[in-house]
Amino acid sequence: MDAVSDREQRVLDIIETARSKRAKFRDERITMAHGAGGKATQALIEGLLVPAFASPALDGLADAGIVRVGELGLALTTDSFVVRPLRFPGGSIGDLAVNGTVNDLSVAGARPLVLSLSLILEEGLPAETLRAEVAAIAAAARAAGVEVITGDTKVVERGHADELYICTTGIGVLDERASLSPAAPRPGDRILLSGRVGDHGTAIMLARGEFELDAEVASDTRSLWPAVDALLDAAGPSLRCLRDATRGGVASVLNELARAADVAMLVREADVPVDPAVAGAAEILGIDPLHIANEGTLVAVVAPEAADAALAALRAAGGRGDFAQAAEIGTCHGAPGGMVLLETAFGGKRVMDMLVGDPLPRIC
Amino acid sequence: MKFVDEFRDAELGRAVAAEILAAVEPGRHYKLMEVCGGHTHSIYKYGIDDLLPANVELVHGPGCPVCVIPMGRVDDGIALAHEPGVIFTCFGDMLRVPGSAGTLLDAKAAGADVRMVYSPLDALRIAKANPGRQVVFFAIGFETTAPSTALTLKRAKAEGVTNFSCMCNHVTIVPPLRALLDSPDLRLDGFVGPGHVSTVVGARPFEFIPAEYGKPIVVAGFEPLDVLQAVHMLLRQLSEGRCEVENQYSRVVPYEGNLRALEVMAEVFALRPHFEWRGLGFISQSGLRLSDAYADFDAELRYGVPGVRVADPKACQCGEVLKGVIKPWECKVFGTACRPERPIGTCMVSSEGACAAYYNYGRFARERELV
Ligand code: SF4
Numbered sequence: 001m002d003a004v005s006d007r008e009q010r011v012l013d014i015i016e017t018a019r020s021k022r023a024k025f026r027d028e029r030i031t032m033a034h035g036a037g038g039k040a041t042q043a044l045i046e047g048l049l050v051p052a053f054a055s056p057a058l059d060g061l062a063d064a065g066i067v068r069v070g071e072l073g074l075a076l077t078t079d080s081f082v083v084r085p086l087r088f089p090g091g092s093i094g095d096l097a098v099n100g101t102v103n104d105l106s107v108a109g110a111r112p113l114v115l116s117l118s119l120i121l122e123e124g125l126p127a128e129t130l131r132a133e134v135a136a137i138a139a140a141a142r143a144a145g146v147e148v149i150t151g152d153t154k155v156v157e158r159g160h161a162d163e164l165y166i167c168t169t170g171i172g173v174l175d176e177r178a179s180l181s182p183a184a185p186r187p188g189d190r191i192l193l194s195g196r197v198g199d200h201g202t203a204i205m206l207a208r209g210e211f212e213l214d215a216e217v218a219s220d221t222r223s224l225w226p227a228v229d230a231l232l233d234a235a236g237p238s239l240r241c242l243r244d245a246t247r248g249g250v251a252s253v254l255n256e257l258a259r260a261a262d263v264a265m266l267v268r269e270a271d272v273p274v275d276p277a278v279a280g281a282a283e284i285l286g287i288d289p290l291h292i293a294n295e296g297t298l299v300a301v302v303a304p305e306a307a308d309a310a311l312a313a314l315r316a317a318g319g320r321g322d323f324a325q326a327a328e329i330g331t332c333h334g335a336p337g338g339m340v341l342l343e344t345a346f347g348g349k350r351v352m353d354m355l356v357g358d359p360l361p362r363i364c
Numbered sequence: 365m366k367f368v369d370e371f372r373d374a375e376l377g378r379a380v381a382a383e384i385l386a387a388v389e390p391g392r393h394y395k396l397m398e399v400c401g402g403h404t405h406s407i408y409k410y411g412i413d414d415l416l417p418a419n420v421e422l423v424h425g426p427g428c429p430v431c432v433i434p435m436g437r438v439d440d441g442i443a444l445a446h447e448p449g450v451i452f453t454c455f456g457d458m459l460r461v462p463g464s465a466g467t468l469l470d471a472k473a474a475g476a477d478v479r480m481v482y483s484p485l486d487a488l489r490i491a492k493a494n495p496g497r498q499v500v501f502f503a504i505g506f507e508t509t510a511p512s513t514a515l516t517l518k519r520a521k522a523e524g525v526t527n528f529s530c531m532c533n534h535v536t537i538v539p540p541l542r543a544l545l546d547s548p549d550l551r552l553d554g555f556v557g558p559g560h561v562s563t564v565v566g567a568r569p570f571e572f573i574p575a576e577y578g579k580p581i582v583v584a585g586f587e588p589l590d591v592l593q594a595v596h597m598l599l600r601q602l603s604e605g606r607c608e609v610e611n612q613y614s615r616v617v618p619y620e621g622n623l624r625a626l627e628v629m630a631e632v633f634a635l636r637p638h639f640e641w642r643g644l645g646f647i648s649q650s651g652l653r654l655s656d657a658y659a660d661f662d663a664e665l666r667y668g669v670p671g672v673r674v675a676d677p678k679a680c681q682c683g684e685v686l687k688g689v690i691k692p693w694e695c696k697v698f699g700t701a702c703r704p705e706r707p708i709g710t711c712m713v714s715s716e717g718a719c720a721a722y723y724n725y726g727r728f729a730r731e732r733e734l735v
Contacts, residue, residue: 008693012727015699029473039705270374285482286715341728346588347374348411350725356704 020259020338022046032361036247039356042256062182063244064108066174073174075110077101080167084362086129088207090199090218093166094136096295096364099221100246101170102144106228107242107298109178112144117151118167123158133164144223146170177232182260184240187334190307191265192300194227194314195220195325197250198278201292204363206281213284215277222296226318227326231300234313238306243299247363251290252354253299254340262337267330267352270345290342291355293363296322301332371587372410380592381415387599394420395551396598397688399541400558401428401716402586408725410588420595423688424721426540426644427558429505430457430714431686434640435676437533438463440669441502444531445476447667451494453487454502456480457714462707464674484516484530491520491528500663501530508560510534510652511625514632517654517661529663532653535639537561538569539650545577549689554598556591557583559613564629566621567611574607585613632658642710643676643683682709685718692719699723 023039025047033040055065064077081097102112117137121130141148199220206217224244231239241261243253250272258265267290274289282289302310307328314326342352370376388394398404404424407413413422426432438461445452445468452468459469459480472478477497481487484501491499503513513530520528537558544550557570562583573581580601584594594612601607611617632655639651654662664671676682679702681695692698692711702708704720711717715724 008691011693011699015723015727018700029470031469031473033469033705043705336728339728342411344409344411344588345374346372346377346410346412346415348414348588349728350408350411350414351727353724353727356724 016336016338035361036355039354041247042354062108063104064110064172066108073110075105075108075172075174076169077104077108078167078169079104080165081364082162082165082362083204083364084162085204085207086133086163088219089203089216091221091295092133092136093164094133095140095221097166097168098137098140098144098146099223099295100364101168102146103224103244103296103298105170105172106223106225107244108172108174109180109228109232109242110172110174111229112146112170112172112223112225114147114149114171115141116169117148119151119153120161120165120167121153121155122161122163123155125163130164133166140223144225175232177236178239179237180239180241182241182243182257185257185261185263185301185332186240186303187263187332188304189240189263189301189332190304190328191254191267191330191332192302192307192311192314193245193250193272193327193329194224194298194300194323195294195296196273196275196278197245197294197297198274198282198289198292200295201249201363202278202281205285213281215281217275217277217281220294220296222322224296224298227298227314227323230313230317231302231310235302235306235310238303239310240301240303245294245297245299247293248355249289249291249293250297250299251288251340251352254352255354257299257301258340259338261332264333264336264338265330265340266333266343267340268343271327271329273325273327290352295364371585371589373589376589377415377592380589380596384420384592384596384599385417387596387603388417388419389603390419392419394553394599394602395423396420396554396556396595397423397425397552398556398591399425399427399537400556400560401431401714401718402558402560403556403584403591404428404718404721405716406586406588406591408721411725412588412591413726415592416595420599422556422595423552424685424692424718425555425688426544426641426686427506427537427561428686428711428714428716428718429509429535430455430461431682431710431717432535432540432641432644433458433461433504433533433710434642435462435464435674436640436672438468439465439674440664440671441531442466442468442471442476443670444500444502444663444667445471445478447498449497450477451490451497451499452476452478452502453481453490453499454478455482455504458502458504460707460713461710484513485519488516488520488525488528491525495527498527498529501528502533503530504533506535506537506558506561507564507629510629510633511564511622514628517632517658518628520661521658529661529666530654531663531669532633534633534652535641535650536652537565538572539647540641540644541573543644543647544687545573545579547687550687552579552688553602554579555581556594556598557581557609559583559585559590559617562611562613562617562621564622564625567609567617567619568621570609574609578607580607580610582610582612583617585616631655640673641686643680643686645683677708680709682711682719685709685711692722695719699727
């Protein structure tokens with residue numbers, strides 16, 4: 001190494017040290033970026049929320065919190081849905097409200113059991129719209145095998161909300177087969193993806209009609225429990241961790257995991273399944289499909305010896321072909337820790353970072 | 365929606381990379397500047413520099429539309445956005461460019477109606493859908509985007525849309541290139557010429573580079589194979605002792621440019637005597653304003669903007685980066701105080717900015733290996 005690259009490496013090392021520190025929340029106002037699931041969201045959560053509540057359960061920053069009641073391990077999670085428009089190809093806000101919460105429980109290794117449902121309604125909302133969403137919620141709950149057992153309704157003046165917001169809270173029972181932790185990935189582990197990336201975000205964006213793009217893309221909103229169930233069966237304790245690749249996309253999730261486990265991850269772009277219509281739309285808008293939100297796609301890190309069996313089980317999960325596109329997309333390495341690299345389809349290597357900014361607000 | 369797949373083919377890429385390796389003289393260091401931010405983005409996004417021999421260095425140039433916007437213009441835009449009744453529209457990247465007191469995103473959070481659009485026509489559509497409001501479009505970009513702004517204004521005029529106006533920040537590519545070539549700071553061996561700009565202006569305007577400055581230039585497309593091929597063509601010119609304008613992107617770029625687009629631009633725009641560039645200062649005859657025939661649509665005339673010149677933050681070295689004098693990581697605040705989520709300079713904002721591209725994609729030195 002010559003002097004220049006030495007100097008460059010020193011600068012890079014300083015940056016990595018800075019990046020591995022807990023993010024600080026220093027903004028004067030909330031901007032849309034704080035809701036996008038990328039770096040600003042991370043700063044809000046790590047810099048303001050986690051320190052305020054100082055619960056060890058929050059430290060892992062997992063999708064669900066874990067409580068133990070005697071012998072019983074329970075997972076608790078909550079999520080709000082503000083998607084616009086309410087209906088889009090492949091689903092609606094009601095589907096998201098059920099599946100989003102079910103999936104947060106599932107990737108925590110918990111079998112989803114019950115949900116609560118809060119509705120915030122804007123004055124003037126057509127009853128027909130509400131009826132349709134209630135039906136969607138009931139159908140999605142049935143499909144996911146969960147029961148809605150309590151709820152609440154509030155109405156606000158016209159203009160103080162946008163039609164309908166939904167908040168759901170879910171409880172699941174920790175599965176005995178699961179020993180998952182974001183810090184668990186080791187060098188040599190394989191990275192699996194349960195399906196195509198970018199469908200949900202792209203479907204919403206197209207449904208808004210802001211771009212004159214002609215493409216048929218449907219949201220991937222679905223329950224991930226069948227996929228988790230199959231993975232736990234096939235890999236058991238070799239399954240290191242799971243993440244639901246929602247806002248911020250697969251790239252943001254992998255960065256969180258690489259940081260939590262202090263491993264490097266190498267993703268092979270050519271192996272990432274992307275619908276050509278999604279790839280085309282993303283290209284035109286200058287977004288990376290790996291940064292686009294999904295609502296029914298998970299990332300799994302599996303020990304190498306169990307990877308093939310896990311992938312086969314994943315592809316067959318649910319029995320309806322929902323996860324037939326699952327793929328192994330990369331591997332974990334020892335160094336440089338905390339970093340995610342992409343081997344591009346063209347053959348070069350580069351860093352793949354978390355999402356910055358908010359290309360698509362109010363996506364779920 | 366399908367891409368020209370052969371221009372992303374890894375095997376073809378490896379073949380050109382091998383030809384490049386064969387074309388370099390060992391021991392000689394090559395410094396080639398890609399003028400256009402689109403190329404900078406491609407180079408990092410596809411990991412192209414990873415495929416080049418270590419003695420071929422790509423230096424990033426000034427052709428990034430968001431990067432060259434000076435602070436004062438952002439402040440002017442924010443002032444317009446706060447005008448009562450105004451809907452302020454701009455491209456997404458502009459939202460995060462820091463002015464002297466925050467960004468347009470901050471202005472939005474503070475109550476201004478700021479909306480992101482993907483084209484000037486989107487802005488015009490918003491104007492027609494909101495006849496009771498005034499819609500301002502913050503236009504940026506080189507000759508690449510100027511024609512679509514011009515066509516939008518023509519349409520607004522033809523349709524008699526009176527609640528639409530444009531704050532014009534369009535710039536032209538040749539003056540900054542000349543300024544760069546005149547500056548003593550830089551020793552370059554050749555240029556990868558801007559493909560998109562050239563679809564409009566053609567390749568002819570770049571003839572002064574070989575003629576007056578003795579440097580070769582190859583106009584190139586934006587697919588990874590385009591960039592590699594352009595590098596190869598430059599190296600061949602250098603090894604054969606030639607020095608000319610070559611067109612790698614002839615599938616899209618006519619040598620004479622797009623006469624129709626140039627005509628529309630000439631009708632809608634007029635040259636400003638000088639325009640301020642971020643970090644580069646005032647460059648004469650480098651910026652466009654709306655022509656007198658379109659003065660009614662000029663937001664700067666309709667509202668009167670503060671028009672105050674604001675000095676760049678002290679720590680900011682965007683000017684040096686835009687000139688290719690320093691690499692992004694050589695800026696003192698790179699990656700520490702200046703990061704994509706909290707940029708100090710413009711080059712850290714746009715995906716075409718060298719600092720953002722390097723930070724997001726390139727933070728992994730070529731020599732370093734995965735273990
Ligand atoms: S690191 Fe920031 S301030 Fe420095 S040159 Fe890059 S964008 Fe400008």
